[in-house]
Amino acid sequence: MYDEKQLVSRVTTWVLACAEYARQNVEQIQDIKQKSGEYDLVTNLDTTIEAKIEAQIHKHYPDALIIGEEAPKQHLTTAQGLTFFVDPIDGTLNLVKKRDCFAIMIGVYDGERPICGAIMDVMKNQLYWGGPNIGVYCNDTPVTPPEDSLLKDGLVGVSWRQFLGNRFNEIKIAQKSAGIRVMGSAGLEFIEIMNGKHIAYLATLNPWDFAAGQILAESLGLKVVKTDGNRLNRFKTNHIIAATPTAYQQIRRLQHF
Numbered sequence: 001m002y003d004e005k006q007l008v009s010r011v012t013t014w015v016l017a018c019a020e021y022a023r024q025n026v027e028q029i030q031d032i033k034q035k036s037g038e039y040d041l042v043t044n045l046d047t048t049i050e051a052k053i054e055a056q057i058h059k060h061y062p063d064a065l066i067i068g069e070e071a072p073k074q075h076l077t078t079a080q081g082l083t084f085f086v087d088p089i090d091g092t093l094n095l096v097k098k099r100d101c102f103a104i105m106i107g108v109y110d111g112e113r114p115i116c117g118a119i120m121d122v123m124k125n126q127l128y129w130g131g132p133n134i135g136v137y138c139n140d141t142p143v144t145p146p147e148d149s150l151l152k153d154g155l156v157g158v159s160w161r162q163f164l165g166n167r168f169n170e171i172k173i174a175q176k177s178a179g180i181r182v183m184g185s186a187g188l189e190f191i192e193i194m195n196g197k198h199i200a201y202l203a204t205l206n207p208w209d210f211a212a213g214q215i216l217a218e219s220l221g222l223k224v225v226k227t228d229g230n231r232l233n234r235f236k237t238n239h240i241i242a243a244t245p246t247a248y249q250q251i252r253r254l255q256h257f
Helices: 004-025 044-060 092-098 160-165 170-176 186-194 207-219 245-254
Strands: 033-037 040-042 065-068 082-090 103-110 113-121 126-131 135-138 155-158 179-181 200-205 223-226 238-243
Touching (some): 004 113, 004 126, 040 092, 082 092, 082 186, 082 207, 113 186, 113 207, 135 207, 155 160, 155 186, 160 170, 160 200, 170 200, 170 245, 186 200, 186 207, 200 207, 207 223, 207 238, 223 245, 238 245
Parallel strands (some): 065 082, 155 179, 155 200
Antiparallel strands (some): 033 040, 082 103, 126 135, 200 238
16 A cells, blocks of 8 residues: 555655756756657656656555656556656657757556646746646646637647648647647646646647646546547557647547548
């Protein structure tokens, strides 16, 4: 057994410590490597931060499963007990090119039950954390659910490659919205929706990209599902819609399957 309150405290402490480390070393990025392509990058900062987080998980929760972006990939369909989804640097291309607009994320589940999520906007020093049993906070300030506005009144965050491919009618959705924005970081996109600055987010994401954001967004009453309306598979890549309830319904009507 574990103490849920203590677990949340530990997760936030780990993320804050890693963010401080990232800020101290943001100008000393080394060993930039390509993964799946020219713009899919990993740096020494990614691997070091993931190692720091994994070490803490192993220390305090030795039986827990860890699914991390830079860890060896595991082929899973279900999980028993604690599972930590870790993205040490979400937005590595932004880190390399801008030294800004990147996040650190941890999402925690106990079997199928969401426990807590944490998204750290590193350079703004803002930690969004919480879960279904405790609410959502930005640092120490409660985050209130965003207004449930119409699609035409809100901005839509997108993945630029997915938008240009228009696989899920993203262009039509954009035309019906107030406009589109591309942030290059799933964690920061989730923050924009939670703050009511964006009304929806359309992207193709891996489990470590969406786990923390899904927990936090759903805790605020937002929809986070596959583009076909089904629940996300936490162990596979998913085409997702994250949106306010009204915008979600409008987006679904604009898509064709």
